[in-house]
Amino acid sequence: MSMNVNPSSPPGSVPGGDDATGLVALLARSSRGEESAFADLYDRTSSKVYGLARRVVRDPAQAEEVAQEAYLEIWRQSARYDTSRGSVLAWMLTIVHRRAVDRVRSSEASRERDTKFATLGDGPDYDVVTEAVTNNLETARVRKALSTLTDVQREALTLAYYGGYTHREVSELLDVPLGTIKTRMRDGLIRLRDTLGVEA
Template sequence: MMDRMPAAPEGPRARRPSGAAAPAPDLSDLLRRSARGEEEAFGQLYDATARRVYGLVLRVVRDPAMSEEVTQEVYLDVWRTSSRFDPDRGSALSWLLTIAHRAAVDRVRSSEASRRREDAHAAATRGVAFDETAEAAHGALEAQRVRRALGTLTEVQRSAVELAFLGGYTHTEVARLLDLPLGTAKTRIRDGLIRLRDTLGGPA
């Protein structure tokens, strides 16, 4: 699995001219050291992952102040549970993003549930637009690869995956947003992810 994970993104403190390859820090090692209470290692972990984690949380939660709060909680959880990370079960970045994504989704479903549902229709008609600016400035090659992979999905698969993962909607909500028969959105999400996995797993 780990070979399919993207390289760790640059941290905000490690900004360098675009195109310059940075040696990716070993996130598993940073997590292991964090578990022993090494705050400096945890700081490096934050620098190496914060753009990814905060960006994903912001995407799902939308509200910047709430995203900041969720991101802080995520990193506290990561620090506290760092000893429970098992490198045999996935990459360190995947572990972090899994915690972050669930925290973001749980937050929007609890506190903002009603407002978000009202906005749902608008979101669907607007479509899911990516932050082109961020994409242009960072990891452009990787972003292109992901975009190409997304292009291999059917329209319905792509929308279902994006609304679920980036929109934070349940498969039932996704079905309503896309006018799919109830119960079929989960199949579209799975089919889309399988195609994404297979495309990204192939030659870059």
């Protein structure tokens, strides 16, 4: 089968295996044009997809556009997903994140955002825009994992992932050399990954 979905060997790297395997099946059915499967996939992922878009682009209307665009791409690319590239959710969020980042990096959007940056203040603000956060165990687990990072690691990760900044911009924002930022991003992700129990 083209999607490399092999029920006898579920991807070992996927956290929360059963749930993720469900997403694999829904995506496979979507790739065959089953709109109802895609509706289920949407229902199980939309708060994360929309929440991530919202966190990066900030403007609710633009976040909706980014999320809509991402879902269309996910539908269109559904047959191209390959379990060897990570979990379905990670694949979907990669698509959303790239689109959100493209959005904020386009010159108009970044100009507008620059004026908003003053309100960001110091340090990570990953808990600021979480109105109506799904307050579940997963959230607590992620926050706990983030708290194990050094300040520079955490700030580099959150500015890049939630803020959509490039490593050069993060280097400027934190006034830390670029080489150090690259290393901190990688160290930070290794620690986050290991704390969250994602298999390397």
